[in-house]
Amino acid sequence: MTYLHQAADGTFTYNLSGHQTFRLPAAPPEVATSTAAEWLDGAAKLLVDMIDTTSSTKSNVDLSDVGREKQLEPKRGKFVEDIAARWRAIEVREENVSISEATYLAPPKLESSNFAGAVEDREIRDWWRSQSVEARAKAMADIQTDVSGNERLMVALMRSPIRLHDSEAKFMKETWAAAVRQRNADVFAAFDAARESFEWARRGLANIVGISGATLGKSWDRERVVRQLLSSENVYAPSGYGAWGITAPEVARIKVRIEHEKSRAAGFQGTV
Structure with missing residues (x-):
């Protein structure tokens, strides 16, 4: 039986x-x-x-070595696909959280039909550019003490098609984000908890992948894993190679190799 135990110090085993x-x-x-x-x-x-299936199959005296491997290989492949799919499912959840968070943090969009708003935006930006460095520094100090009273100024500057100076852009982005987080504390607490859960689960999956190596056997190297995932019917599995620490460039190269093998096989068939 698999179980999760929490120790007195809060850690889990x-x-x-x-x-x-x-x-x-x-x-x-x-x-x-x-x-x-x-x-x-x-x-x-x-x-x-x-692990249990591998142990019972290898101890089956009615099967030859070849027979044992023939029984185990499909199950190993399925295991690899399932772990990869879980890894990718976590990535998808994380991507969705990032999209939702970015939506909250983005300044309000200016509708194309809002001519008056566009004019006001430009007037604010013209005024900002006309200010001295000292005046801008004072304005940013005022913003920091009263974000809500200066939101219109911040929105116009963040919507500028011309990038602000790096320090000003960084200040506006961070100050705006802090204000949005404070106004939507419950939402962002949920985002933070979700991200923490994703990282926690990934650490566990990485341990499982490491332990599984002895059960899968030496033949299940990185390329073998990728080939299995690319052939999977599980929609998440082909993109779950990160569970094995495999990178996108590695996968891309193996895809090239697979296509090369297919082309050569087709060519040889045509010349026989």
């Missing part, structure tokens, strides 16, 4: 049915019992099943 254990740092309930954590728990159970 996954006990993989007595096979092996791995530890995760302390985490609050909204992280340790999140959806991502449930995906991690499912992955741990898959690993235990894979």
